[in-house]
Amino acid sequence: MTALLEKGSTVGAIAAPPTIFYRSEIIDGVKIFYREAGPSDAPVVLLLHGFPTSSHMFRNLMPLLADRYRVIAPDYPGYGGSDAPDHATFAYGFAHVTDLVDALLARIGATEYTMYVMDYGAPIGYRLALKHPERVTGLIVQNGNAYEEGLQQFWDPIKAYWADGSPQNRAALEHLVTLELTRFQYTDGVADTSRISPDNWIIDQALLDRPGNRDIQLDMLHDYGTNVPLYPQFQAFFRDRKPPTLIVWGKNDVIFPEVGAHPYLRDLPDAELHILDTGHFALEDKLDEMAPLIHDFLDRTLWQ
Template identity: 65%
Template sequence: MNTTNLKKLPVTFHRHVDIDGVKVAWREAGPADGPVMLLLHGFPTSSHMFRNLIPALADRYHVIAPDYPGYGESGTPDRPTFDYTFENFGNLVRKLLAHLEVERYAMYVMDYGAPVGWQLFLKNPEKLTALVIQNGNAYEEGLKGFWDPIKKYWADGSNESRDAIRNLVSLETTIFQYTDGVDDKERISPDNWIHDQALLDRPGNEDIQMDVMYDYRKNVPLYPEVQRLLREHQPPSLLVWGERDVIFPADGAHPYKRDLKDLEFHLIPTGHFVLEDRGDEVIPMIRDFLDRKLA
């Protein structure tokens, strides 16, 4: 068989480096001189959530998808030696980008990826070239009933409130995150919750997750400054939001219209993990957006 004229598929590399004593892992693909697309994952997953998006972009774009400490293939340093905070996650991603000599980048922010991305944006807003928002919050309107027991934990920090939300790292909840709001659950690969739950169930990881959920309270006071910088810098933006998500409901999507003038706004009829259910629809939208705004 003559393969001379066949198009080669992009290769995704799985890399890691030690940063400040922490193993930071990331997936990387695409031309080294291409526009950078930084993919920031949510809870309870890792860069695994981007396994289908990466090759769809990597023929033209330099794609970087890190795992935060305690997630994916990154290290899980002991809690007494490392504070599991969004500020620290942001600092490590920033140092990873410096290690890779990345000066400017577009961002895909989802769930926990939003506050990690905002940490980068708050310190260096001029580096952001474009923004893809997928169920990633920057407005208090987006913190509805699902967050009430978490807000109670934020308010009192008690062991009782902490224990009351431990169900959020159970297999039942992980499956719920992938399947709630989905019309046809056979579209969702069980590999998702098998992969995520195996990592959640690592010794000590449950308390890491409780620490991260407690630290999330510090993101809310940052929202006004994030909004101000969005208004000031006006990054071209694409919003592809699962409108049936009960964790980050569409109430948190609409306020972006107030601050972003160059916003392409799409509510997708699915739940929390849009790429798993509607990737066939959304991935071409992301590619088209980047081709028009970056390439």
């Protein structure tokens, strides 16, 4: 070993990885967990996760952005490390979640942010944008919908539940919180599933299987219907504010299929669109392609 060091090996040249901090704040009596990395005075990149996961989905991306950016990834109530109050006493809905995320950002001093939105993170991020359009410095959109064209066959039983929240229609969606469906979300449409860590569905399912969490998820699925009437307002935000936008979309996703990606260009004609040969959780399969695209986009749009 001494000889190797004396020859001037690259040991001393390896850059230290950034530190990821695991923090929480009490917002309106609810513990909101979040991951944070990067310089405290750097431009903020806000990472908004999808269903049924948490900020865990960004664990590999965060270190790759934290060299130049303050990266913040919160868990919504009922997800990850955040509190999961009983659904009988806590309103699980997108407006409420957005308000809590907004309050968290105010608490920790994130007054401007480029948002990475995915799945549930898209309507939460776009609701934030409607509240504070001046705070949004850019968008990174990954399999997150804002157009009715994107709600295809997969959504038919969910639309029935929106129209009639009967016990029968609610029960018909219980398969969406099973291990089979959780694993499917990570592996479907992926050419080489050996690239996908089983930790993903093991961790997600363990959290889904907590007492009471199934009802939380079914409440959120029902409330997702409140986002659709806001699509015209989301689209007006795109047209009026024209935030720099990068779209990186897994084309094999049956939940948010590729057809939902292209309408963004109607309202954001200068958006950069990259269609990737992968599925729903594209970061698990295509991080090596996505991270350079994202970092380059941020470097070009946030450092002018």
